[in-house]
Amino acid sequence: MERSRSSLKAVCDAGPIIHLDELGVLYLIEDFQEILLCPAVIKEVQTKRPTLFEKINPPFVVLPHAFPTDQTLIAMCRALSLDTGEHEALALMERDPAAIFLTDDSAARMVAERMGYKVHGTIGILLRSIRRNQLNPKEVLGLLDSLPQRCSLFIKPSLLDEIKLRVKDEFHL
Numbered sequence: 001m002e003r004s005r006s007s008l009k010a011v012c013d014a015g016p017i018i019h020l021d022e023l024g025v026l027y028l029i030e031d032f033q034e035i036l037l038c039p040a041v042i043k044e045v046q047t048k049r050p051t052l053f054e055k056i057n058p059p060f061v062v063l064p065h066a067f068p069t070d071q072t073l074i075a076m077c078r079a080l081s082l083d084t085g086e087h088e089a090l091a092l093m094e095r096d097p098a099a100i101f102l103t104d105d106s107a108a109r110m111v112a113e114r115m116g117y118k119v120h121g122t123i124g125i126l127l128r129s130i131r132r133n134q135l136n137p138k139e140v141l142g143l144l145d146s147l148p149q150r151c152s153l154f155i156k157p158s159l160l161d162e163i164k165l166r167v168k169d170e171f172h173l
Helices: 014-022 040-047 071-079 085-096 106-114 122-130 138-152 155-172
Strands: 007-011 034-037 060-062 098-101 118-120
Touching: 007 014, 007 085, 014 040, 014 122, 034 040, 040 085, 040 122, 071 085, 071 106, 085 106, 098 106, 106 118, 118 122, 122 138, 122 155, 138 155
Parallel strands: 007 034, 007 098, 034 060, 098 118
Antiparallel strands: none
């Protein structure tokens, strides 16, 4: 069954790309209309997953280096010492605020939410895959169970347990 592509654009930080690849489900982001990336994110992904861009074909659009112009955004990026990739990705969000910001960095998430941007991380993408009929709830639960062993994403065990319980309750597993 061919799935329709979402009408949503995303701006992606390196974390979700790396973590979804570690889990073997990077294809879950292929249904976005476009995934905007900045050079610093590309560099970080290539450093940690050197062959990743050779094996997938998501709708990546690489844009030139970007720098925030909003003074509040600049101040928050500095105050929280965000790295170059997050800084540039947030600058892309500033240009396209209707996009979804994909990040697993808690400080970048906090800045994005403060700026009014919609934010998802690796866990959100896994949960979204159920709604998009990419994975079924049992498959997502299996990925969540294996996450600590297969993935470099840091998540508190208690939060991961809460998320798994929600999936089990919602889908009667």
